[in-house]
Amino acid sequence: MKKLHQRMRTWMTRYLALPSDVLLELPRITMIGQIHAYIENHKGLAVYSDTELRLKANKGYIQIKGSSFVLKTMLPEEILLEGTIEEVKYISDD
């Protein structure tokens, strides 16, 4: 049943041209050069330190590495990260 649901959504994004982040509940990351990363639709904060930010997504984690990180805003489901970003990486659960 859940699979069917998931497949429906994928189909809808493809044929109805609906934004995929909304339908598929995937995180949306907007970056401004190296200095800002704006992450929406995340599922929670897992690790945060000066050099690393790890956020839960619906499947696995988003890992952002860099230096002198500051969380400029922390709202439910959105985070604005400031600092020098070096890499963005997806780590899958399974």
Next chain:
Amino acid sequence: MEKFQGIFFTGYVTIAVKGRLPELFFQACMKEGIPAWNVKKTGTDTCQGNIKLEHISTIRKLRRQHEYRISFIRKQGYPFLWRRFLRRKEIVAAALLSVLLITFLSNIVWKVDINGVPLEIEAKVEKQLKGYGIHPGAWTFSLEPPSVIQQKLLHDVPELLWIGVKRRGTALEFQGVEKTIVQRQKVKGPRNLVAAKKGIIQKMYVSRGLPTKEVHDYVEAGDLLVSGEIGSLSLTEQPEDGEEKDKNQKPGKLVAAEGDIRARTWYETKVSVPLEAGYETLTGNQEKKYYVRVKDFYMPVWNLDNPDYKETQRENHETPIRFIKWDLPLKFVATTLSEKEPYFKKRTREEAVAFGIEQARQELQLQLGPEAEIQGEKILHESIENGKVELTLYLTAEENIVKEVPIE
């Protein structure tokens, strides 16, 4: 970032979280829907971030569920500034006092300006104003409204034709216009004098011109009294009267006739006098009370007890209290309570008649002016209707009936 707009006014605090994985506390906050910003990791087990003032109680609850030590590092924003300000009693007192002082000073006349009139009149006006209690340093509550000041000044300084009174903040401005005495315009060219109303001529004094009527003549309104045409021209018209004096005048000379002709005139008037009359007089006893008024609430300031008058006449005089240039919603009210005494009077018929005659005489005198003289009266008709004496009077007066008419 909209969420953090106006954050200064609502106030915010910087909290420091200490414990294992301190960032997870902020994660918990996020789950509760508490926004945080400027979150920084300051060490391996410390983390700090800003939180709105309104969320502090929720933070305290959250603290109990977790094993973190939370300390408030900095309090920022308007509510904290305000609290800090209120804690300093002397500054609050000084601020209040200064507001009071400004209010006090805003209600004082600082300047009296008189413009538009020569120096000597200015001095006169100033002297009069001092008499009314208007001078720099006077309390504005004690001032009368500009219209009253204007009336008084016009009455007391006869040289003034007009004076404008304006209050501009704490200054009073007077704009005066001096009376220039202009000779009354007379009809310059040749003119006749005619009768303005009908009457019997009593006295005649003709300084110029040819009189066409004599004493004891009856004249109607519009009748020629003194002709401006002297000589042969007029001779043909008025063969009887004009001849005696001016026989040797050259023919056809026109002059501006001048003269004073008093005639007996008659007036019929109707008066009605009630037999019972009620009126009120002030006994002269009065007391003053002062209030500060806020909308409909009067707060007594001075003279709290009411005088024990049977009947009182109340007179309110309101002055708005000003702050710099604005009127505050406060008003200073001076109330004058005067004792009243009602009078009821019953008149006999004779008294009522006498009163009616006196009244009619006064009215006529007022109508005719001070030069006229009322000589006598007759009652034509007298009746009592609905408790009133109705009189029809016939009044005789002696007055100047001259009217100037230019000769074309």
